[in-house]
Amino acid sequence: MEKYLLIEKAGMTFETRKGGFVALAGIDLGMKKGEFVTLIGHSGCGKSTLLNLVAGLLRPTAGGIILAGREVAGPGPDRGVVFQNHSLLPWLSCFGNVHLAVERVFGGSEPRAKLGERTRAALALVGLTHAEQKLPHEISGGMKQRVGIARALAIEPKVLLMDEPFGALDALTRATLQDELMRIVAGTGATVLMVTHDVDEAVLLSDRVVMMTNGPAARIGEILEVDLPRPRARLTLASDPRFMALRARVIEFLHEKQAEAAPLRTAA
Amino acid sequence: MSALPLRKEGAGRVPRPAPGALTSPPHPAARVLAEHAAAHAARTRRQAPLYVRARAPAWLARIVAPLLGLLLFVGLWAIASRQGGRIPDPGTVWDAAVKIFSDPFYQKGPNDQGIGWNVLSSLKRVGIGFGLAAAVGIPLGFLLGRFRFLADMAAPVIALLRPVSPLAWLPIGLLLFRSANPAAIYVIFICSLWPMIINTAVGVRQVPQDYLNVARVLDLSEWKVFTRILFPAVLPYLITGVRLSIGIAWLVIVAAEMLTGGVGIGFWVWDEWNNLKVENIIIAIITIGIIGLLLEQALVLIARRFTYS
Numbered sequence: 001m002e003k004y005l006l007i008e009k010a011g012m013t014f015e016t017r018k019g020g021f022v023a024l025a026g027i028d029l030g031m032k033k034g035e036f037v038t039l040i041g042h043s044g045c046g047k048s049t050l051l052n053l054v055a056g057l058l059r060p061t062a063g064g065i066i067l068a069g070r071e072v073a074g075p076g077p078d079r080g081v082v083f084q085n086h087s088l089l090p091w092l093s094c095f096g097n098v099h100l101a102v103e104r105v106f107g108g109s110e111p112r113a114k115l116g117e118r119t120r121a122a123l124a125l126v127g128l129t130h131a132e133q134k135l136p137h138e139i140s141g142g143m144k145q146r147v148g149i150a151r152a153l154a155i156e157p158k159v160l161l162m163d164e165p166f167g168a169l170d171a172l173t174r175a176t177l178q179d180e181l182m183r184i185v186a187g188t189g190a191t192v193l194m195v196t197h198d199v200d201e202a203v204l205l206s207d208r209v210v211m212m213t214n215g216p217a218a219r220i221g222e223i224l225e226v227d228l229p230r231p232r233a234r235l236t237l238a239s240d241p242r243f244m245a246l247r248a249r250v251i252e253f254l255h256e257k258q259a260e261a262a263p264l265r266t267a268a
Numbered sequence: 269m270s271a272l273p274l275r276k277e278g279a280g281r282v283p284r285p286a287p288g289a290l291t292s293p294p295h296p297a298a299r300v301l302a303e304h305a306a307a308h309a310a311r312t313r314r315q316a317p318l319y320v321r322a323r324a325p326a327w328l329a330r331i332v333a334p335l336l337g338l339l340l341f342v343g344l345w346a347i348a349s350r351q352g353g354r355i356p357d358p359g360t361v362w363d364a365a366v367k368i369f370s371d372p373f374y375q376k377g378p379n380d381q382g383i384g385w386n387v388l389s390s391l392k393r394v395g396i397g398f399g400l401a402a403a404v405g406i407p408l409g410f411l412l413g414r415f416r417f418l419a420d421m422a423a424p425v426i427a428l429l430r431p432v433s434p435l436a437w438l439p440i441g442l443l444l445f446r447s448a449n450p451a452a453i454y455v456i457f458i459c460s461l462w463p464m465i466i467n468t469a470v471g472v473r474q475v476p477q478d479y480l481n482v483a484r485v486l487d488l489s490e491w492k493v494f495t496r497i498l499f500p501a502v503l504p505y506l507i508t509g510v511r512l513s514i515g516i517a518w519l520v521i522v523a524a525e526m527l528t529g530g531v532g533i534g535f536w537v538w539d540e541w542n543n544l545k546v547e548n549i550i551i552a553i554i555t556i557g558i559i560g561l562l563l564e565q566a567l568v569l570i571a572r573r574f575t576y577s
Contacts, residue, residue, distance in 0.1 A: 055485060075484040087478040090576035091500040100496060104486045137576055155486075 003030035004068060004191060005054070005159055011062030012049055023049045025217040027063070029210060031159075036185060036192045038202040040250065041212030041221075042258060047195045048163055050212075054193060055081050055161050068158050077105045080152030082162040086144040088136040088151075095132040098122050098151045105155040122154035123147070125184060142173035149181070153188065162194040166201065178204060179234065186231060199250045203243060204232060211253045222253055356547040364547040379539065381531055387555065390525060390532040393449070394517045397456025401513060405461045406506060409468020410498075419469060426462065434459035434520045438527060448528035455524045460513035467512070471505025472498065503574045511567040518560045 010027040013020045023046045031037055039047040052058045054065055056075035065072040067079070088097050099119045106115055123132055126146035131139055136147070145165055152160055166174040178201060185192060196202050202209045209224040226246055228237065237243040342358050349357035356364075372384030412419040437458045441451030479501060483493045525534025533552055540548040 057481060057484060074487075076487050077485070079485070081481075081485045083478060083481065085478060087482050089479060089482065089497065089500070091574075092496070100488075100492075101486055104488055104492070135576065 002032065003066075004033040004035075005029075005031040005193070006066040007050075007054070007063070008066070009063035010050070010053055010060045010065060012046070012053060012058060013061045022217040023215060024053075024060075024219070025062075026219055029220065031191060031193065033191055034189045036194070036205055036207045037210055038194045038196050038206040038208075039210050039212060040196055040199065040202045040254070041218065042214055042254065043197065044215060045212045046215050046218040047212055051161050051163050051193065051195050054159070055079055077101070077155050078158045080155055080157035080160045082145070082148045082152045082160070082165045084164040084167050086136075086141075086148040088144055088147055090136050093133050093135055094123060094128060094139070094147045094150075095119055097136070097147055098154050101151045101155050118154055122150040125153065125187075126150045126180065140173075142169055142177060145169065145177060146180075149184070153184070153190065157190075159191045159193060162192065164195050164197065167197070174198075174201070175234065181205065182230075182232065199247055199254070202250060203228075203246050204234065204237065209246075209250055211250060211258075214258050221258065224249055354546070356550065361547045361550050364545075365551045368548065368551060378531070383533075383536065383551075383555065386531055386533045386536040387559065389530070390521050390534065391559070393453050393525075393532065394456055394514070394521050397453040398460045398513060398517050400453075401457045401460035401464060402510065404457075405464030405509070405513075406468050409465045409506075409509070410472055410502070412465065413469035413472025413502075422465075426465065430462045430466075434516070435523055435527070438524060448530055452521065452524045452528045452532075456517045456521060459520050460517045463512035463516065464506075464509040467505045467509030468502060471502035471509075474505065475501040500574075504571065507567060507571040507574060511564065511571070514563050514567065515560065518556075518563060522556060 007027055007029040010024060011022070012024040013022045015021075027050060029037075039050060041047050049058065053060050054067075054072065056072050056079070059074075088094075089100070092100065099115065102115050102118045102122070106118060110118075120129070120132065123129055126149055128143060128146055128150065131143060136144055139147075145168075148165070152162075166177055169177065182205060184190070192205075194205065203226055206226050209226060210220055211222045211224065212218050213221040224246060228240070228242060228246070345355075346358050349355045368383050372382040374382040375385065408422075412422055434455050437455050438451060441454035442448070445451050445454065475498060479497050480493075483497050488496070521532070522534035522537065525532035526538045529535050529538075533556060537549055537552045540546075540552065
């Protein structure tokens with residue numbers, strides 16, 4: 001199996017006043033091109049840390065990460081990141097926010113008109129053509145997150161990294177955006193690594209669900225293959241015994257093998 | 269056992285290499301700037317429904333209260349002026365004001381010019397001194413905000429010099445420039461400098477990590493980071509610094525001009541004191557107040573334009 005993204009023996013130790021804090025230890029994970037993988041685990045298990053390692057925002061203190069044959073040495077626009085709190089710049093319009101990324105990646109090789117075209121195409125992909133000129137504070141939370149996704153996808157990244165992208169949204173908006181994400185990923189063939197703590201979201205979206213143990217020194221506990229056929233429909237899956245069985249496996253891992261008092265969201 | 273993982277999350281976000289932290293600190297300065305406007309808006313919103321059935325429309329109520337306050341002030345002034353007889357009553361001052369403002373731009377020699385010229389030369393000094401302070405203070409603020417080492421270097425000097433009354437700098441200015449006018453400008457420069465340095469530096473340090481993460485993820489050039497992220501994010505703080513500086517500069521120029529002489533509203537106050545024209549002093553006080561108010565309001569308007577949320 002050809003690995004597109006390869007995380008090898010990655011470890012992360014933070015320097016704190018009380019000494020080293022081992023967040024991650026010995027993480028091995030390979031992803032194929034076009035694969036959708038979610039990381040799930042209890043709060044504080046280091047799933048966001050792992051995502052930040054792939055994003056290059058943190059450097060692993062052990063092991064390494066290889067993306068498309070090259071070692072990840074820092075942040076770069078070959079990876080598109082969708083942040084949990086959208087992180088749109090409030091002084092730029094939706095168009096401006098996406099254009100900033102497009103300009104950075106394609107500005108050197110393409111004329112201005114083409115950059116504008118790319119920006120509009122990315123916003124159209126997430127259904128925001130009508131809100132192009134709006135400022136972030138003028139649109140809803142769900143729309144902001146769509147702009148975040150458009151910004152990440154517009155630069156044609158090798159891998160899309162999503163850090164609990166729908167965690168701050170209400171349940172209905174979250175469901176709509178999950179469906180849209182499935183449609184976009186099916187259309188673009190994007191490779192996606194996503195952090196979530198929502199079991200239904202993980203099973204619905206993923207090809208594989210990576211379940212992480214509790215920290216410190218968190219590692220990968222189990223990996224669950226989700227072999228449900230695509231396109232997946234939320235309504236039919238809800239009563240599908242295979243879906244329910246997969247969901248039960250994840251819940252069992254989180255609640256019994258990695259039991260913790262912290263509340264965990266399991267309902268869609 | 270069960271409480272441990274919670275603490276771990278905290279520990280995972282606090283340590284040094286934690287640019288992954290995804291919290292968004294608020295913009296305190298932006299909020300302070302918008303406060304005035306927000307308070308007004310909130311009051312209107314809350315009261316509007318109450319006044320629908322009342323006889324007076326909302327805007328009238330908003331005008332009546334300030335007018336009443338001013339009227340009360342003038343009334344107290346009139347009563348006070350009757351007691352001792354030293355303070356001229358509002359009517360006398362009004363008549364003198366009408367005379368002064370009917371010809372604000374006359375020139376009868378260097379020490380006898382219209383109030384318009386006096387105000388303009390004071391504003392010119394403030395403008396030059398403040399402009400120079402902005403040219404030095406804002407870039408310096410950005411540097412101190414961006415580089416911890418520089419900030420630590422500058423901290424003791426700023427802490428020592430900032431509480432010094434600007435007028436204490438006047439002799440140094442006279443010594444350096446051997447002339448009153450540049451010395452006054454120099455005093456304005458010094459007193460405008462600190463708020464701009466400090467507010468800009470604080471603004472740079474308060475730029476949300478989220479925005480900087482966007483810059484890092486996209487690997488933006490330093491220039492793009494500055495123009496698209498750093499500068500717009502710092503702007504509300506910077507405008508607060510400018511507002512404080514102009515306020516202080518306008519306070520200080522009057523005192524500085526009393527000492528340096530020449531043409532200027534501060535000198536005019538002193539000159540009228542020597543002439544014992546108390547009504548003119550009161551006119552000068554009100555003029556100074558109105559101009560200060562206009563400067564402040566202009567900057568509040570600018571600040572509102574650059575406040576997002």
